Amino acid sequence: MSEILTEVLNANERYASEFGDKGKLGLPPARHFAVLTCMDARLDPAKYAGLAEGDAHVIRNAGGRASDDAIRSLVISYKLLGTREFFVIHHTDCGMLFFNNDGIRGLLASSLETAELSADGFRDVGAGPGSRAGEFIEWLTIPDAEQAVVDDVERIRNHPLIPGAIPIYGYIYDVKTGKLNEVSRASAVGKPR
Ligand code: ZN
Numbered sequence: 001m002s003e004i005l006t007e008v009l010n011a012n013e014r015y016a017s018e019f020g021d022k023g024k025l026g027l028p029p030a031r032h033f034a035v036l037t038c039m040d041a042r043l044d045p046a047k048y049a050g051l052a053e054g055d056a057h058v059i060r061n062a063g064g065r066a067s068d069d070a071i072r073s074l075v076i077s078y079k080l081l082g083t084r085e086f087f088v089i090h091h092t093d094c095g096m097l098f099f100n101n102d103g104i105r106g107l108l109a110s111s112l113e114t115a116e117l118s119a120d121g122f123r124d125v126g127a128g129p130g131s132r133a134g135e136f137i138e139w140l141t142i143p144d145a146e147q148a149v150v151d152d153v154e155r156i157r158n159h160p161l162i163p164g165a166i167p168i169y170g171y172i173y174d175v176k177t178g179k180l181n182e183v184s185r186a187s188a189v190g191k192p193r
Contacts, residue, residue, distance in 0.1 A: 025054035028081040033057075034074060036152070037089040038064040038096075042175050045089070049180075057083060063096035064089060065140040066152035075161045086166055086190075088152045089180065091173040096142040098122060104141075108134035145172060146183050153186040164193040 034057035035045050045051060045058045059073045066088065077083045099107075099122050106124075107115045113126025124130075142148040149170040156168050170186020173179070 022053050029054065029056045029077075029083055031055045032083050033085040033087065034059065034077040034083045035087045035089060036060075036064050036066065036070050036074065036156075037087075037173075038062065038091055038094055040091060040094060040175075043089075043091055043173060048173060048178060049087075049089075057081070063094060063140055063142055063148070064091075064152070065096075065142075065148070066155040067140055071156065071159055071161070074156060078163070078166060079161075084166060086156065086168045087171065088149055088156070088168060088186065088190075089171045089173055090142070090145060090149050090152075091175055092145070093175050094142055094145065096140070096148075097145060099139075100141050100143070101139050104139050105132075105134040108132075146185070149183040149186040150189060153183075153190040157190055167192045 031051075035049060036059045037043060037045055039060045039062055045060075049056070051058070057073070057077045059070050059077075061067060061070060074086060095117075098117065103122060107122055107130075109130045109132050110124040111126030111128045111130045113124075115122040115124050115126075117123075149172060153168045153170045156162055157164075168187075168190030170183040170190060171180045172183055174181060
């Protein structure tokens with residue numbers, strides 16, 4: 001068994017042994033909100049936003065972007081499970097700032113091994129063959145950190161399946177301090193209407 005697999009299963013055994021009343025939690029989030037955030041390993045939404053099991057929906061992807069699939073989850077979140085406020089939370093030093101569509105497509109076409117991140121961005125060091133299938137994916141990279149939060153909040157705000165009454169807040173989490181800093185332009189766009 002891989003070392004990680006063993007560690008995860010051991011950790012889960014400890015967690016389940018102290019599970020207590022959490023088995024009685026209801027399906028809808030008790031605090032009626034949803035967070036869309038990045039998958040970055042340094043971000044722990046339960047900690048940075050004070051969540052316990054059962055409190056809120058947390059939707060994560062690379063960048064915390066308002067992709068079609070993120071919107072699918074947000075629609076299910078409010079329509080079927082009663083959330084009433086949304087947060088879009090990106091962060092400083094996001095990996096999505098360091099490449100663009102052409103960049104990752106080129107890296108993948110070169111090889112399927114992990115690229116190296118250097119001062120001038122990602123560089124492929126693998127042995128080929130790669131694949132050109134990356135040409136068909138929109139990678140939703142982030143050329144401008146603040147603008148990306150505004151764009152995502154705006155896309156959610158203007159989506160025909162998202163009701164105008166839901167406030168959408170836009171924030172950037174600072175990986176150096178743990179602090180959430182509001183992107184006021186995003187929160188303005190996300191105001192209920
Ligand atoms: Zn990120």
